[in-house]
Amino acid sequence: MIEAKGVVKRFGPRTILRGVDISVATGETLVIIGGSGCGKSTFLKCVVGLLRPEEGAVTVDGQDIARCGNEAEVADYRRRFGYLFQEGALFDSMTIWENVTFGLRYLTDIPPARYRRLAREKLAMVGLKDIEDFRPAELSGGMKKRVALARAIAAEPSYILYDEPTTGLDPIMSDVINDLILDLQKQLKVTSIVVTHDMKSAYKIASRIAMLHEGRVLGQGSSDDFKASADPRIHQFVNGLSQGPIKMKLKDYEPDAAEGA
Numbered sequence: 001m002i003e004a005k006g007v008v009k010r011f012g013p014r015t016i017l018r019g020v021d022i023s024v025a026t027g028e029t030l031v032i033i034g035g036s037g038c039g040k041s042t043f044l045k046c047v048v049g050l051l052r053p054e055e056g057a058v059t060v061d062g063q064d065i066a067r068c069g070n071e072a073e074v075a076d077y078r079r080r081f082g083y084l085f086q087e088g089a090l091f092d093s094m095t096i097w098e099n100v101t102f103g104l105r106y107l108t109d110i111p112p113a114r115y116r117r118l119a120r121e122k123l124a125m126v127g128l129k130d131i132e133d134f135r136p137a138e139l140s141g142g143m144k145k146r147v148a149l150a151r152a153i154a155a156e157p158s159y160i161l162y163d164e165p166t167t168g169l170d171p172i173m174s175d176v177i178n179d180l181i182l183d184l185q186k187q188l189k190v191t192s193i194v195v196t197h198d199m200k201s202a203y204k205i206a207s208r209i210a211m212l213h214e215g216r217v218l219g220q221g222s223s224d225d226f227k228a229s230a231d232p233r234i235h236q237f238v239n240g241l242s243q244g245p246i247k248m249k250l251k252d253y254e255p256d257a258a259e260g261a
Helices: 040-048 072-076 096-100 113-124 141-153 171-188 200-206 223-227 232-238
Strands: 004-012 014-024 029-033 055-060 083-086 159-163 192-194 208-213 214-220
Touching: 004 040, 004 113, 014 029, 014 040, 014 055, 014 223, 029 040, 029 200, 040 055, 040 083, 040 159, 040 192, 055 113, 083 141, 096 113, 096 141, 141 171, 171 192, 171 200, 192 200, 200 223, 208 223, 214 223, 214 232, 223 232
Parallel strands: 029 192, 029 208, 083 159, 159 192
Antiparallel strands: 004 014, 004 055, 208 214
């Protein structure tokens, strides 16, 4: 399981996470919601070890990456994760099969001779066939997202972290991605954390939802709990209301260096 206790993360004078406590049980799909800049993506990066918290700890199966003593231990820790980046983060100069298998050379002992075949298998799992030799520029947005998902599962991780998996997709393709997330959870028996603003997606895929607000966990519970919540901040967010206790300003939607770190 994944457990975060008292996680604090700062970027210079700005504190993004202010003591986050979250646990994710084995086999669960936890969806994290919250406004722009509240620390959702920062939290994911702390979980996978791309960022280190100033206070508190994130443990995975009892191991804290901050205590990993060498590169081999760090690699072993990260090998457990697949990561779907918000914009896909495919390499334009590589073919699709090279993108899918990019991490294998660093995270596994799989012989390179098997990479192309493995890429075909993972692409088939996300509904894509005969595109191994294409390049990302030749694909639609939805296809790129599915290629990125195939890359996330290529090393057969125990955990998959999804950062805004439906961003930039039309409603139908968003639902295709939601179905893929559910199918992969059943097929691979993985534990997942999904960061999203899309409440329709959250309600469909979540075993449990947690909302971050001002760097802390505001509430946790089932989809039904959130739909019926009496907390005016949760009610405002999940219903997409401009009026309420959460005050948004235009500056809140400017590029956030912390969230993109």
